[in-house]
Amino acid sequence: MRKIRIIPAIDIIDGKCVRLSQGDYDQKTIYNANPLEVAQSFEDHGIKHLHLVDLDGAKSSKVVNWKVLETIASKTNLHIDFGGGVKSDDDIRGVFDAGAKQVTAGSIAVKSPEIVKRWIAEYGGERIILGADVRNRKIAINGWLEESDLEITAFLERYLNMGIQSSICTDISKDGMLAGSSIELYQDLLNEFPNLKLIASGGVTSLEELDQLQEKGLYGAIVGKAIYEGRITLKELERFS
Numbered sequence: 001m002r003k004i005r006i007i008p009a010i011d012i013i014d015g016k017c018v019r020l021s022q023g024d025y026d027q028k029t030i031y032n033a034n035p036l037e038v039a040q041s042f043e044d045h046g047i048k049h050l051h052l053v054d055l056d057g058a059k060s061s062k063v064v065n066w067k068v069l070e071t072i073a074s075k076t077n078l079h080i081d082f083g084g085g086v087k088s089d090d091d092i093r094g095v096f097d098a099g100a101k102q103v104t105a106g107s108i109a110v111k112s113p114e115i116v117k118r119w120i121a122e123y124g125g126e127r128i129i130l131g132a133d134v135r136n137r138k139i140a141i142n143g144w145l146e147e148s149d150l151e152i153t154a155f156l157e158r159y160l161n162m163g164i165q166s167s168i169c170t171d172i173s174k175d176g177m178l179a180g181s182s183i184e185l186y187q188d189l190l191n192e193f194p195n196l197k198l199i200a201s202g203g204v205t206s207l208e209e210l211d212q213l214q215e216k217g218l219y220g221a222i223v224g225k226a227i228y229e230g231r232i233t234l235k236e237l238e239r240f241s
Helices: 035-044 055-060 066-075 089-097 107-111 113-123 152-162 183-192 207-216 234-240
Strands: 005-013 016-021 024-032 049-054 079-083 102-105 128-135 138-141 146-151 166-171 197-201 220-223
Touching: 005 024, 005 035, 005 055, 005 197, 005 234, 016 035, 024 035, 035 049, 035 066, 035 234, 049 055, 049 066, 066 079, 079 128, 089 102, 089 113, 102 113, 107 113, 107 128, 107 138, 107 152, 113 128, 113 152, 128 152, 138 152, 146 152, 152 166, 152 183, 166 183, 166 220, 183 197, 183 207, 207 220
Parallel strands: 005 049, 005 220, 049 079, 079 102, 102 128, 128 166, 166 197, 197 220
Antiparallel strands: 005 016, 016 024, 128 138, 138 146
């Protein structure tokens, strides 16, 4: 059985490492004023990937925390996928130039599919991750502040046909709540799209749950609050390296 890829998350507001609960900017906990320190601690434990989210960028529709990306990319060997506020050709070019290996396209993939289609053609389907943020199986956008009428399956199908290979699927109701992830939703999606590299996000609480996601065939799992709250230690995650 292929090991699930463990992808810790660093969410940035005002240059600091934070976590939100259910995407609510008013429910914010600051965990570390120095995101580089956090990223280096991940790397010290054999972790190779990082999900870096510019929450200021997601809210203001333009990348804000460039410096954090540049610093982590230049001072670690982590494979960074970056999301939050990437809306224009200049943004995506700048994010790749700053050291990100992949970009997560979320709101823009809902609102401006023609732009994302162009990015896929220019950079390749493997460098663009589809960010599918879901509430009640419908896609939510703009830092989760807005809900669309777009069903998750229709959304995935559209982009798989364009050449996307992987998707981060976040169940907003679970995110930051430490209440377990949406294993049933992921199972349904993998049944429908068996070749999709599906990355679980939101609510991952325990090692047992990571084992369960691995068993179901998830390609990766983003782990955030569980690490910061000490539910899962970096030492324990070493066995997935």
